[in-house]
Amino acid sequence: MKKQNTAVRRAALAVLYLAVFAAAVMYLRVTISVPAEGDDKLTLNGWLYDMGRMSFWQYALQDLKERLSFFLLKQVRFFPFHYPNAVALLFYRTLASYRLYIIAMTGAAAFLVSRVAAKLSRSNALALGTFGLALAAAPIFNEGMYSYYAVPQRTLLWAAASWLCLFYLHESHHRAWGVAAAVLAFIACGTYEIGYVYAVLALLLWVVYTRSVRGGLRASAPVLGGMAVAFCFHFASSRHGGTGNELSLDIPNVARVTVQQMAASIPFLGPWLQGQDCGTISKGDMLWPFVLGLLAVAALLFAVPREKVSGNSLGGLALLGLGLWAAPAALLALSARYQQPEAITWKWGYIPAAASSVGLGLLLAAGVAALAKLCCRLPKVPSAVLRALLAVVLAAGIAANGAFTRGCLRTHHAENLKAYNFFSDTIRAGLADEVTADDLILCNENVWDTNTQAETNFFCRFAGRELHAQMPGIELPSGHGTLYAYQTYRNYGGYDLAWCGRLTDDTGEVMDGMRVYVQGALVPDNAVIKYKVRLADGTEEPRQICLLDCDRTPRNEKGEYIATVEDTSILNAKVMIWDG
Incomplete structure (x- = not known):
């Protein structure tokens, strides 16, 4: 008893x-x-x-x-x-389980x-x-x-x-x-x-x-x-x-x-x-x-x-x-x-x-x-x-x-959590798919105190393959491959967006071609991508293209897709999605 x-x-x-x-x-x-x-x-x-x-x-x-x-x-x-x-x-695979x-x-x-x-x-x-x-x-x-x-x-x-x-x-x-x-x-x-x-x-x-x-x-x-x-x-x-x-x-x-x-x-x-x-x-x-x-x-x-x-x-x-x-x-x-x-x-x-x-x-x-x-x-x-x-x-x-x-x-x-999730979503959606392990990404997202290894690890984890990245303004490593711009902006022009494009030189100012991350569940199909190009005489010309006219990847489970802009001398700034 x-x-x-x-x-x-x-x-x-x-x-x-x-x-x-x-x-x-x-x-x-x-x-x-x-x-x-x-x-x-x-x-x-x-x-x-x-x-x-x-x-x-x-x-x-x-x-x-x-x-x-x-x-x-x-x-x-x-x-x-x-x-x-x-x-x-x-x-540790997700924030919740970690x-x-x-x-x-x-x-x-x-x-x-x-x-x-x-x-x-x-x-x-x-x-x-x-x-x-x-x-x-x-x-x-x-x-x-x-x-x-x-x-x-x-x-x-x-x-x-x-x-x-x-x-x-x-x-x-x-x-x-x-x-x-x-x-x-x-x-x-x-x-x-x-x-x-x-x-x-x-x-x-x-x-x-x-x-x-x-x-x-x-x-x-x-x-x-x-x-x-x-x-x-x-x-x-x-x-x-x-x-x-x-x-x-x-x-x-x-x-x-x-x-x-x-x-x-x-x-x-x-x-x-x-x-x-x-x-x-x-x-x-x-x-x-x-x-x-x-x-x-x-x-x-x-x-x-x-x-x-x-x-x-x-x-x-x-x-x-x-x-x-x-x-x-x-x-x-x-x-x-x-x-x-x-x-x-x-x-x-x-x-x-x-x-x-x-x-x-x-x-x-x-x-x-x-x-x-x-x-x-x-x-x-x-x-x-x-x-x-x-x-x-x-x-x-x-x-x-x-x-x-x-x-x-x-x-x-x-806001930090939203930015973290958005940045990782853009990589998972394949925005950097054209970048190879020999190339170098210049990204405006500061992962951890401008640390290059932290920047690289973030891309590697969410892309699931070897990539190399650092923030703009940091001295470029010798013998680097092709440079790619990677920019993210939240609530810019009414929508969150990100783009990735091949840079024409080490200044990081101009891209040849550009891939744009689109939140298809929020952005209407008839919205346009607004951007500027630098002409031969150094002047800048505004341009736009409808999403329906772009080559687009299939939508993922969240409705996200990548739209490709086939243009040259695109300024690596002032890109936005606009439906007005």
């Missing part, structure tokens, strides 16, 4: 965890509305192009060779687990931290509340929540898993748990720098837990051993050159950057200080964070008091949450690179904020549980009423935070 009751309780807990995570997914899925950002603009397109032109096993072998180079000390930093593997890349992957990694990290909290407090209700508040506190306006392949969250996931292994080792004395803890700590440190501070936190946790420095060292030895091995590889790799992160012990700057980076984990703070517009807030913007917050605070205010968690346990969990929140920020603050005034400010922080927010959630959970403990000192009825009011107020506050942040994120990136 006892085993049956235990199974029922575990099943109920699993259902509640799933309910909280489902609400979190509905809340966090707004990140799907963000186009590729940060380093993703360079790396993801290159990886996905390689995956598209290779078999899965070919790519997996290539990926394995690249990871092996870290162990052979051929890289300046030892991060063999930093980049996504071949299996993970299967989830962002859901990041949400899943965030949820997994929060779940494991909540199980650590359960071990320390012996309270599943507190763990459930921690899980919910950690996800409610996710800083969705920070790049770590929608780019960089969830590196901080994956690091925290491996670190928290190693901590759990230490608890199982302490309980069972099976050495396999110690080996697992060491391996997981090694992976965490080989994923991102903050893995090292998580290993140090493990030591501090066990010193407090065992109330002995010697006992803490002995209990956390597997994690410290895994960290030490990773550090040896890292130190040996650094002999090949600097990493650009020089140590700086400028205490005022260390303190400033630490606090500012911690502030980046507060969801609403960044967009509020930036003066972002939240736009129109939908019912879903309010509903899902409210449901998420209500589930979390209800567990903390009503279920935790029944489990009689001690005040010492709540204080210890609050300190652990503070450590998880502050330690990654302190590590960044020790770098001269991040001490630069423009690197980290009150308005924005770096990607570890996405993992640090889990610590903030744990700190808040301990605070709410302590508040519930105080309420329980009142008579039964007033206590229940007060806790119910607190639950509604706290859930409403979480909903307000979530609705504002969701609205700001969606509004801020709305």
Whole structure:
């Protein structure tokens, strides 16, 4: 009977965890509305192009060779687990699946931290509340929540898993748990720098837990051993050159950057200080964070008091949450690179904020549980009423935070997402089909900080073949092939359009022939393409041609097609589609 009751309780807990995570997914899925950002603009397109032109096993072998180079000390930093593997890349093919992957990694990290909290407090209700508040506190306006392949969250996931292994080792004395803890700590440190501070936190946790420095060292030895091995590889790799992160012990700057980076984990703070517009807030913007917050605070205010968690346990969990929140920020603050005034400010922080927010959630959970403990000192009825009011107020506050942040994120990136989708649609539709791998595209779309490789990767991924591209104005490489202009304009003359044409010289001013991308579902067939040509005497002559008179490719499933303009000396500017 006892085993049956235990199974029922575990099943109920699993259902509640799933309910909280489902609400979190509905809340966090707004990140799907963000186009590729940060380093993703360079790396993801290159990886996905390689995956598209290779078999899965070919790519997996290539990926394995690249990871092996870290162990052979051929890289300046030892991060063999930093980049996504071949299996993970299967989830990166669309913005939706990629962002859901990041949400899943965030949820997994929060779940494991909540199980650590359960071990320390012996309270599943507190763990459930921690899980919910950690996800409610996710800083969705920070790049770590929608780019960089969830590196901080994956690091925290491996670190928290190693901590759990230490608890199982302490309980069972099976050495396999110690080996697992060491391996997981090694992976965490080989994923991102903050893995090292998580290993140090493990030591501090066990010193407090065992109330002995010697006992803490002995209990956390597997994690410290895994960290030490990773550090040896890292130190040996650094002999090949600097990493650009020089140590700086400028205490005022260390303190400033630490606090500012911690502030980046507060969801609403960044967009509020930036003066972002939240736009129109939908019912879903309010509903899902409210449901998420209500589930979390209800567990903390009503279920935790029944489990009689001690005040010492709540204080210890609050300190652990503070450590998880502050330690990654302190590590960044020790770098001269991040001490630069423009690197980290009150308005924005770096990607570890996405993992640090889990610590903030744990700190808040301990605070709410302590508040519930105080309420329980009142008579039964007033206590229940007060806790119910607190639950509604706290859930409403979480909903307000979530609705504002969701609205700001969606509004801020709305035009960027449209531009991203339009640019990729033009390539998929075949606008660059006449360009070969020996040619060079001069494109006005700035993929990532005028980076030529990022420009090339974007074309390669969406064209599905090798192409080369860069922005105009950048020095042309020696021995380049035929130059092609590639221009995109949105709402120009009433319609979005793009064109591609062979340039007559290196100035990029005149094209011989031009292919125009047409959104056939929106543009009437009798519309005209307006353009100008440069005559022999240097003057410019306006011309136009009806779409019906152009050679046109078959329409694709979206109704898009390519219209070809057979003319010479076409100016690479002022082209528009007009139906007036």
